[in-house]
Amino acid sequence: MNTVAASSPASTAPITLDAIIIGAGFSGMYQLLSLRDKLGMKVRVLEAADGVGGTWYWNRYPGARCDSESHSYMFYFSKELVNEWEWSERYPQQPEILRYLNHVADRFQLRPDIQFNTRMTSASFDSGHNRWHVRTDTGQHYVAKFLITGVGCLSSANVPDIPGRDDFQGQWYHTGQWPHEGVDFTGKRVGVVGTGSTGIQAIPVITAQAKHVTVFQRTANYSIPARNQPLTPEFKRFAKEQADGIRHIMNTNTNAHPFRMAPRKVMETHPAERQALLEAAWLKGGLEFRAAFNDTLIDAEANQVIAEFVRGKIRAIVKNPKTAEMLSDIDHPFAAKRPPVDSQYFETYNRDNIDLVNIRATPIERITAQGIKTSDAEYPLDIIVFATGFDAMTGSLLKLDIEGENGVKLKDYWHAGPRNYLGLQVPGFPNLFTITGPGSPSVLCNLPPAIEQHVDWITNCIRMMNEQGFNRIEATPEASDVWCNEVNRAANATLLAKVKHSWYLGANVPGKPQVFMPYAGGFGHYSEICNQVVKENYKGFRLSA
Ligand code: N01
Numbered sequence: 001m002n003t004v005a006a007s008s009p010a011s012t013a014p015i016t017l018d019a020i021i022i023g024a025g026f027s028g029m030y031q032l033l034s035l036r037d038k039l040g041m042k043v044r045v046l047e048a049a050d051g052v053g054g055t056w057y058w059n060r061y062p063g064a065r066c067d068s069e070s071h072s073y074m075f076y077f078s079k080e081l082v083n084e085w086e087w088s089e090r091y092p093q094q095p096e097i098l099r100y101l102n103h104v105a106d107r108f109q110l111r112p113d114i115q116f117n118t119r120m121t122s123a124s125f126d127s128g129h130n131r132w133h134v135r136t137d138t139g140q141h142y143v144a145k146f147l148i149t150g151v152g153c154l155s156s157a158n159v160p161d162i163p164g165r166d167d168f169q170g171q172w173y174h175t176g177q178w179p180h181e182g183v184d185f186t187g188k189r190v191g192v193v194g195t196g197s198t199g200i201q202a203i204p205v206i207t208a209q210a211k212h213v214t215v216f217q218r219t220a221n222y223s224i225p226a227r228n229q230p231l232t233p234e235f236k237r238f239a240k241e242q243a244d245g246i247r248h249i250m251n252t253n254t255n256a257h258p259f260r261m262a263p264r265k266v267m268e269t270h271p272a273e274r275q276a277l278l279e280a281a282w283l284k285g286g287l288e289f290r291a292a293f294n295d296t297l298i299d300a301e302a303n304q305v306i307a308e309f310v311r312g313k314i315r316a317i318v319k320n321p322k323t324a325e326m327l328s329d330i331d332h333p334f335a336a337k338r339p340p341v342d343s344q345y346f347e348t349y350n351r352d353n354i355d356l357v358n359i360r361a362t363p364i365e366r367i368t369a370q371g372i373k374t375s376d377a378e379y380p381l382d383i384i385v386f387a388t389g390f391d392a393m394t395g396s397l398l399k400l401d402i403e404g405e406n407g408v409k410l411k412d413y414w415h416a417g418p419r420n421y422l423g424l425q426v427p428g429f430p431n432l433f434t435i436t437g438p439g440s441p442s443v444l445c446n447l448p449p450a451i452e453q454h455v456d457w458i459t460n461c462i463r464m465m466n467e468q469g470f471n472r473i474e475a476t477p478e479a480s481d482v483w484c485n486e487v488n489r490a491a492n493a494t495l496l497a498k499v500k501h502s503w504y505l506g507a508n509v510p511g512k513p514q515v516f517m518p519y520a521g522g523f524g525h526y527s528e529i530c531n532q533v534v535k536e537n538y539k540g541f542r543l544s545a
Pocket of ligand 1: 065066067068154160161193194195196197198199201218219338359387388389390443501503508
């Protein structure tokens with residue numbers, strides 16, 4: 001192990017390393033371990049928080065829980081780690097995931113090489129020496145051959161710029177920047193803006209505590225019951241005994257989840273059998289609901305059948321017909337936006353301390369000192385919760401102020417949307433790797449396997465460079481163009497690209513260029529492409545000494 005003391009005092013003298021990694025979540029921790037312990041490199045992770053965990057450090061909102069099943073939401077690179085960790089529930093809560101990531105940090109002695117409370121403020125590439133110069137808000141200056149970002153795809157909070165926000169005399173919070181001490185909703189009138197995966201997780205928990213909750217819904221959403229439950233001893237044993245098989249399924253299928261799509265099409269299945277299959281999938285719950293048929297996201301007619309099934313469930317659960325109508329009046333195909341998974345979301349609307357406001361029909365005009373004013377009413381509130389999502393995929397990368405060759409800034413190179421090769425490298429930014437960057441399957445996947453695949457690919461690439469004496473690797477503009485076309489082609493082959501107000505396209509952030517960002521060609525297929533690129537001597541990359 002080649003540990004570098006990460007607690008060195010602030011100094012203006014540059015600190016020279018082999019690699020700098022940004023972020024100590026799943027990505028940054030595994031990348032550190034790989035470069036340090038497998039390749040013996042001198043590496044440091046810069047982390048803005050005072051602990052590890054990345055998205056799971058910040059997202060502490062009530063009800064925060066993973067939508068991937070626990071036995072798939074973990075590292076698989078170490079058999080010992082798989083065997084020694086035990087999850088308690090089908091879907092782990094945020095504190096349990098954070099405990100897991102802390103366990104990983106301790107088990108592999110990662111902390112000495114992570115510099116906490118340190119935010120990277122800029123990075124610029126010195127072409128003459130093939131080195132990145134990285135500066136931090138603690139006044140440090142690092143020089144390293146490689147710069148690797150592990151900043152997460154959903155970590156730059158999107159707080160809507162609603163007029164009057166600063167006039168509000170109560171408290172407001174964004175779910176992605178939740179106070180560590182928690183928020184006490186007892187006796188409070190709470191407004192929740194946003195009904196994506198986060199709002200749908202948070203609303204039942206907040207409503208159980210608050211005096212009253214008003215939900216401001218812009219787009220009605222599908223949601224599938226999580227059917228969360230404690231894991232049985234049998235399941236825990238199964239997950240350990242079958243770890244290799246589970247890993248193989250995740251690494252070779254479309255979404256890196258531990259199940260495969262059933263090999264059947266909606267319209268080719270008899271309606272009675274179809275109904276029975278959907279009922280069984282609804283009863284099982286979770287994201288696996290999507291796996292009952294394999295054409296849900298490809299065939300609009302098939303999708304309509306599934307969508308109507310879910311709308312029917314919403315109407316059956318929610319007793320107030322007006323509320324049921326608002327919740328089931330969904331304007332996009334099922335799963336074409338990221339489908340939420342819930343615990344008692346629709347059931348919560350049967351309580352008498354919750355109201356739903358359709359802000360598509362009566363938009364929010366402003367926030368006042370007392371609450372939220374829509375076009376037809378004012379709602380007095382003590383607390384506003386913005387569950388309004390993230391400047392996804394590019395937001396956190398662009399905040400880093402990265403400058404490549406010839407002084408070109410990443411934000412300028414990406415002014416019309418992200419362009420790169422395989423989601424891994426941007427032309428003109430040599431020796432910079434972006435773990436789960438835009439253009440990779442990333443957010444369309446269960447992320448830990450996608451992170452492992454990227455980290456392994458980057459590590460093997462750097463190993464090859466070290467062994468063969470290369471100092472520099474960069475994606476060619478031609479390869480990047482071909483890849484961007486492939487990302488578009490893959491998206492357009494599905495219903496995902498049909499939704500114009502999705503964060504997959506950046507449509508949730510005013511002014512953001514609208515480009516479909518993740519690679520929708522499937523995780524297994526993408527991994528094969530990455531492997532083939534290596535077999536063809538890093539085709540599409542330019543390597544030099
Ligand atoms: O964010 P979202 P999220 N005025 O962008 C609304 C992951 N995740 O935090 O749909 C009013 O999906 C917006 O409305 P609309 C998961 O990948 C993972 O919920 O844009 N409303 C929408 O209803 C997920 O997809 C887990 O019309 C505004 C909501 O806010 C991703 O995070 C758990 C608004 C935002 O929904 C993001 O989910 C939770 C405005 N100005 C989340 N701006 C895991 O299990 C936005 N909205 C790992």
